[in-house]
Amino acid sequence: MHLTIKDIAKYSGTSVSTVSRVLNNHPDVSEKARTQVLKIVEQYHYVPNNSARNLVIRESATIAVIVRGIANPFFTRIIKTIESAIYAEGYSMSLHQIGSSDDELMAAAMLEREKRLCGIIFLGGRFNYSAMDVATLRVPFVCCTYANTFGALDPEGFSSVAIDDKREAYRAVRFLIEHGHRRIAALIEAKGGASISQLRYEGYCEALADAGIALDPALVECAGSFEMEDAYHAAARLAERAHFTALFAISDAMAMAAMKQLSLHNIRVPEDCSVIAIDGLELTNYCTPTLTTLEQPAEEMALASVKTLAGLLRGDGTNNHVFMETKLRTGASVRSLE
Amino acid sequence: MHLTIKDIAKYSGTSVSTVSRVLNNHPDVSEKARTQVLKIVEQYHYVPNNSARNLVIRESATIAVIVRGIANPFFTRIIKTIESAIYAEGYSMSLHQIGSSDDELMAAAMLEREKRLCGIIFLGGRFNYSAMDVATLRVPFVCCTYANTFGALDPEGFSSVAIDDKREAYRAVRFLIEHGHRRIAALIEAKGGASISQLRYEGYCEALADAGIALDPALVECAGSFEMEDAYHAAARLAERAHFTALFAISDAMAMAAMKQLSLHNIRVPEDCSVIAIDGLELTNYCTPTLTTLEQPAEEMALASVKTLAGLLRGDGTNNHVFMETKLRTGASVRSLE
Numbered sequence: 001m002h003l004t005i006k007d008i009a010k011y012s013g014t015s016v017s018t019v020s021r022v023l024n025n026h027p028d029v030s031e032k033a034r035t036q037v038l039k040i041v042e043q044y045h046y047v048p049n050n051s052a053r054n055l056v057i058r059e060s061a062t063i064a065v066i067v068r069g070i071a072n073p074f075f076t077r078i079i080k081t082i083e084s085a086i087y088a089e090g091y092s093m094s095l096h097q098i099g100s101s102d103d104e105l106m107a108a109a110m111l112e113r114e115k116r117l118c119g120i121i122f123l124g125g126r127f128n129y130s131a132m133d134v135a136t137l138r139v140p141f142v143c144c145t146y147a148n149t150f151g152a153l154d155p156e157g158f159s160s161v162a163i164d165d166k167r168e169a170y171r172a173v174r175f176l177i178e179h180g181h182r183r184i185a186a187l188i189e190a191k192g193g194a195s196i197s198q199l200r201y202e203g204y205c206e207a208l209a210d211a212g213i214a215l216d217p218a219l220v221e222c223a224g225s226f227e228m229e230d231a232y233h234a235a236a237r238l239a240e241r242a243h244f245t246a247l248f249a250i251s252d253a254m255a256m257a258a259m260k261q262l263s264l265h266n267i268r269v270p271e272d273c274s275v276i277a278i279d280g281l282e283l284t285n286y287c288t289p290t291l292t293t294l295e296q297p298a299e300e301m302a303l304a305s306v307k308t309l310a311g312l313l314r315g316d317g318t319n320n321h322v323f324m325e326t327k328l329r330t331g332a333s334v335r336s337l338e
Numbered sequence: 339m340h341l342t343i344k345d346i347a348k349y350s351g352t353s354v355s356t357v358s359r360v361l362n363n364h365p366d367v368s369e370k371a372r373t374q375v376l377k378i379v380e381q382y383h384y385v386p387n388n389s390a391r392n393l394v395i396r397e398s399a400t401i402a403v404i405v406r407g408i409a410n411p412f413f414t415r416i417i418k419t420i421e422s423a424i425y426a427e428g429y430s431m432s433l434h435q436i437g438s439s440d441d442e443l444m445a446a447a448m449l450e451r452e453k454r455l456c457g458i459i460f461l462g463g464r465f466n467y468s469a470m471d472v473a474t475l476r477v478p479f480v481c482c483t484y485a486n487t488f489g490a491l492d493p494e495g496f497s498s499v500a501i502d503d504k505r506e507a508y509r510a511v512r513f514l515i516e517h518g519h520r521r522i523a524a525l526i527e528a529k530g531g532a533s534i535s536q537l538r539y540e541g542y543c544e545a546l547a548d549a550g551i552a553l554d555p556a557l558v559e560c561a562g563s564f565e566m567e568d569a570y571h572a573a574a575r576l577a578e579r580a581h582f583t584a585l586f587a588i589s590d591a592m593a594m595a596a597m598k599q600l601s602l603h604n605i606r607v608p609e610d611c612s613v614i615a616i617d618g619l620e621l622t623n624y625c626t627p628t629l630t631t632l633e634q635p636a637e638e639m640a641l642a643s644v645k646t647l648a649g650l651l652r653g654d655g656t657n658n659h660v661f662m663e664t665k666l667r668t669g670a671s672v673r674s675l676e
Contacts, residue, residue, distance in 0.1 A: 071414045071415070083435070095434065229620075256621065260624040285566075285598075
């Protein structure tokens with residue numbers, strides 16, 4: 001929600017020009033009108049303190065946030081921060097969700113008819129945009145939580161804020177290796193796609209290779225999705241097929257489902273099998289055992305996305321590509337073999 | 339996202355009148371134009387099969403969905419279903435989130451400036467609307483997941499789809515009593531408010547009273563919010579203060595956090611303490627032990643909300659108030675004392 005100058009006039013029972021004078025600290029306004037206007041401004045508390053001027057000038061320029069896969073619990077934290085950051089910058093936010101298999105660029109193209117649209121933040125999306133794919137976008141955009149790793153776009157034409165999925169997966173698996181594990185299973189979504197799953201799988205492979213551990217295909221299981229139920233079944237296939245002392249899951253939710261399945265197979269975590277993941281969801285703090293995971297800097301990614309976009313819109317910033325680091329959240333799901 | 343006739347014309351390189359003729363199966367249109375138009379319609383797959391006519395007639399009438407507390411994991415399932423139901427009825431959806439302490443009616447009032455707005459679904463909200471509160475709403479609205487239990491509104495002026503929170507809490511606690519429990523603790527958000535927490539607390543009290551069990555204030559703990567972290571600390575206070583053989587938590591997430599805390603106090607679930615909750619989140623299927631919970635009919639509530647609103651908009655439906663029943667999802671967190 002974002003208050004426009006017209007709304008303030010309506011709700012305070014004054015005129016647009018009066019509101020404008022109040023917000024710009026113009027002396028030519030009665031004390032009564034000033035009080036009425038400021039009361040509404042405060043009551044709706046949607047107008048950031050420092051942007052009363054911006055509000056008047058830019059009124060209701062809108063940043064669209066297109067969320068791909070709204071059921072992703074990791075995104076809810078990010079949306080919250082993005083929203084307040086957008087308002088703090090003096091813009092309105094328009095929130096759109098699409099299914100995890102829908103095309104966010106097509107959704108964006110349809111938003112172009114919205115005349116107040118000034119920028120887009122994609123929260124989740126494909127990793128393989130081509131120049132043609134984005135040709136329809138006439139406003140600046142930021143890819144939040146992903147980079148165009150498999151695509152071909154002029155980096156100066158867009159921005160991205162993400163973690164380096166391959167490097168972080170490498171770190172997670174490296175952590176297991178440093179704790180003496182060599183039979184390390186991987187629970188991924190799918191191999192070979194232009195996706196986060198592929199990047200994290202590559203990090204897994206590289207960490208094994210660097211430690212001189214041969215890749216055993218029997219230790220890699222594809223769930224086919226990021227859903228807990230699919231991860232749960234995939235973990236059963238893994239447990240029935242192979243022996244391993246550690247499991248790397250590409251997401252917290254998948255790790256949680258896998259831990260449940262392991263316990264049904266009388267494989268205790270961490271006594272018989274250590275588990276590590278990437279995400280750092282709040283809820284896996286309350287699993288038993290608490291999940292050890294690499295926590296994504298959700299708030300920081302949200303803030304950086306909005307800051308970059310706002311800089312572009314103001315004209316004093318440039319497109320850039322930021323990779324942020326995760327932070328190890330030590331739970332009780334990894335034990336040392338040594 | 340919803341395709342308007344103008345969008346189809348634009349993307350298919352035809353005119354609005356051509357698109358209209360195609361969608362209405364008018365014979366006076368070239369095969370080439372027909373193919374182009376239908377290709378776009380299919381490609382964007384946003385247009386439900388049976389509503390091509392509706393699309394033309396009503397174009398882009400919009401139903402706003404105002405989500406209060408988007409971090410509530412229970413809502414994500416509902417949003418998904420609401421969205422597809424709205425499109426299936428031939429409307430566009432506009433999604434808005436507000437904080438859990440923000441006022442959804444104020445948010446709605448600000449949406450009134452949107453000229454295409456034809457109805458509102460409130461997903462979560464206050465339980466105490468007065469006639470004055472809703473006087474600014476000029477379109478029909480449905481309260482989804484809550485009823486105006488503590489307020490005073492003409493029931494014919496709005497609709498609601500919810501569970502009967504008091505009755506369902508009664509059922510949950512009754513289930514524990516039937517399993518031989520008498521020392522039953524309650525983990526709630528707060529007492530006395532016009533809220534879901536108060537209703538579920540009342541159900542707890544009534545179930546105890548009907549079973550001749552005196553209410554022991556030492557067994558009731560307020561977390562102060564629905565957050566897992568607050569529930570976690572509240573469960574510690576409970577565990578350190580009182581002895582109980584069962585715990586009723588007013589939400590799944592709170593129950594999960596409490597189970598974690600109990601295990602740290604060497605209170606095993608369900609051996610030493612049974613736990614039951616209300617919600618039926620997917621993720622508590624993967625807790626250890628699996629949570630026994632009363633599952634809310636999320637999809638059914640979503641569908642009923644949209645169906646009611648669509649009936650009102652078409653003019654062939656009336657406002658009504660539906661209470662749906664939860665379904666017991668038997669986990670492994672409750673044991674019988676007998």
